[in-house]
Amino acid sequence: MPSNSYGVTDEQQEIFDYEPFGMVITAPAGCGKTEALAYRAKGLLERYDFSGNGRRLLITSFTNQAKDNINERLKKYIGVQTLRDHVTVCNFHGLASRIIKAHGQLIGIGGDWTLANVDWVGRELRTGGYTRDDSKQAGQALRDAKLTCLTDDDVMKQLESIGGQAGEIARTIEKKRINEKMISYDDQIRVALWLLSDHRVAGLYRNHFFAALVDEFQDLTPQQLKFVQTLCGKNITFAGDTAQSIYSFAGADVAYVQQEITKDSGRQIKLLRSFRSAPRILNAVNSLSPLTGSEHLSAAFPNRWGSGGVVGLSSFDDEGSEAAWVAGMSKSILRHCPHQRIGIITRLDNRAITLKRTLTQNNIEYTDWKSGIFRPEVAGVLSDICSDIQARTFENNLEALQYIQQKAATYHVGQIEELEEGCGWLFDQLFQRGFDSSKACEIKEKITVRRGNETIATRDGIHCLTGHAGKGQQFDWVFVLGMEDGTIPDFRAKSFEEKCEEARVLSVMISRARIGVFGTYTKGKVDRWGNHHVNTPSEFFEYLKKVPGLLCGKDDIVTWCRKADWPAIALM
Numbered sequence: 001m002p003s004n005s006y007g008v009t010d011e012q013q014e015i016f017d018y019e020p021f022g023m024v025i026t027a028p029a030g031c032g033k034t035e036a037l038a039y040r041a042k043g044l045l046e047r048y049d050f051s052g053n054g055r056r057l058l059i060t061s062f063t064n065q066a067k068d069n070i071n072e073r074l075k076k077y078i079g080v081q082t083l084r085d086h087v088t089v090c091n092f093h094g095l096a097s098r099i100i101k102a103h104g105q106l107i108g109i110g111g112d113w114t115l116a117n118v119d120w121v122g123r124e125l126r127t128g129g130y131t132r133d134d135s136k137q138a139g140q141a142l143r144d145a146k147l148t149c150l151t152d153d154d155v156m157k158q159l160e161s162i163g164g165q166a167g168e169i170a171r172t173i174e175k176k177r178i179n180e181k182m183i184s185y186d187d188q189i190r191v192a193l194w195l196l197s198d199h200r201v202a203g204l205y206r207n208h209f210f211a212a213l214v215d216e217f218q219d220l221t222p223q224q225l226k227f228v229q230t231l232c233g234k235n236i237t238f239a240g241d242t243a244q245s246i247y248s249f250a251g252a253d254v255a256y257v258q259q260e261i262t263k264d265s266g267r268q269i270k271l272l273r274s275f276r277s278a279p280r281i282l283n284a285v286n287s288l289s290p291l292t293g294s295e296h297l298s299a300a301f302p303n304r305w306g307s308g309g310v311v312g313l314s315s316f317d318d319e320g321s322e323a324a325w326v327a328g329m330s331k332s333i334l335r336h337c338p339h340q341r342i343g344i345i346t347r348l349d350n351r352a353i354t355l356k357r358t359l360t361q362n363n364i365e366y367t368d369w370k371s372g373i374f375r376p377e378v379a380g381v382l383s384d385i386c387s388d389i390q391a392r393t394f395e396n397n398l399e400a401l402q403y404i405q406q407k408a409a410t411y412h413v414g415q416i417e418e419l420e421e422g423c424g425w426l427f428d429q430l431f432q433r434g435f436d437s438s439k440a441c442e443i444k445e446k447i448t449v450r451r452g453n454e455t456i457a458t459r460d461g462i463h464c465l466t467g468h469a470g471k472g473q474q475f476d477w478v479f480v481l482g483m484e485d486g487t488i489p490d491f492r493a494k495s496f497e498e499k500c501e502e503a504r505v506l507s508v509m510i511s512r513a514r515i516g517v518f519g520t521y522t523k524g525k526v527d528r529w530g531n532h533h534v535n536t537p538s539e540f541f542e543y544l545k546k547v548p549g550l551l552c553g554k555d556d557i558v559t560w561c562r563k564a565d566w567p568a569i570a571l572m
């Protein structure tokens, strides 16, 4: 049973009880998919006869934050010991990199190859001096080839069919990668699948995992789907929501994936009532459904939210006054409700620069999801490496990366996957600073250490993140910053389908909130050359304006806050 006062729903119980391993769970935001997956894990583990066979349940996630999220729930249902003994929670790249390390020799990938959790191709494109268009096309060509081919030869053959400068650039980068013996982030799943095409390797993993649970199926690329199906066949429970598909730019293909998984699954279950959000927030999410395609959401317990939660929109002259207001409001909410969580969410990281500066200047503590947030032991290793780097110079990117990885390998930490990702993060930070080792101190300051047993999913206070990083997460309050045309929808979204994906990003941001959402936009901005630009509010305002009870303007929002029953809100 979920450890909440409401108990499990009939649908969640059915998900727990369903004995065959394959099933599909669909539900809009906050309706308890992830909770149901964790509960199903308990059911599967209780029924499975391990009898010393050492087999495990595989649970995949996309990010570390999502991993924390599912881990927290699993601990609640099955306890830490069973989690450790019988479950592997892992992101796709982490799993792929384990397979490559264990079996890479079979295709000539030995210990002298560098396996990097970094976007090698992106970096080569940015530093190669290519035009923006050529670089964009070459990046796309490489991405397409690596999402569809298996072997290096096939990748090269596909690139050879691409004419012009873009084809030339793509081939140069791919040849360089092979010469430098590099398996970069975007090669990992392809190479793992290449290895798994050997039936001996595939057999080992099929024997190791008896079933899998896959959350957020709408974000899978066909390649990721093939990967998990190769590992677990039809023994997979998928959970997801097509109205939250926001990764098509990275190759996710929701229509294909949905068709494939429903074809094979024995049972499909839909959840339709939100446990997470107050009715007013659900009204805001529903208002976007003509664009997102979401089913109508209603609150599972409409009476538990006092006056029904709050949704407000407000404009500001510029980013400075917007940031000052959001910082003040956040501080005031936390004064009333010190243990609640506030997510300040932007479409892209750079829209939060002024806000983060304002929080820092006012000594308001916040967790920056762009910084590295690591368990103490991993943070310690990365800090040591930063101190060490300060006294070094690197000939090239590869040397810096290899140095970081070799240094990290001399430490014995339990969280190997987190340390590997930490090395990738450190390399990225150095890259952004042009490999200037004298800036290592600055990087060290960006390493955030987790307090005690907390994870990003449980940490109180203010969090700054993007809509994409916020996937699957939950906050008591959400500020959606920068609701201007060009910011959300992003200026690159031109077609109707691209605009719909932007609306889904906005819907994901809003639906992270439990109690209140405040959207802000600025009337103007000054660019880095000092020119003043007039902003227009996001075109999605047309939909949000229809939300019943919407508060318009900061005066209305402040009045609401003055009258609110904060002692009751603090207990929600």
Ligand SMILES: Nc1ncnc2c1ncn2[C@@H]1O[C@H](COP(=O)(O)OP(=O)(O)OP(=O)(O)O)[C@@H](O)[C@H]1O
Pocket (backbone or CB within 6 Å): 002, 004, 006, 007, 008, 009, 012, 027, 028, 029, 030, 031, 032, 033, 034, 035, 036, 241, 244, 275, 276, 471, 472, 473, 474, 511
């Ligand atoms: N039966 C239930 N009773 C009460 N609360 C529940 C129940 N099931 C789930 N919840 C709570 O509802 C919230 C949302 O659940 P969950 O995160 O599983 O939804 P989700 O469908 O995965 O959302 P999203 O798609 O936005 O990630 C969580 O706080 C969870 O603990």
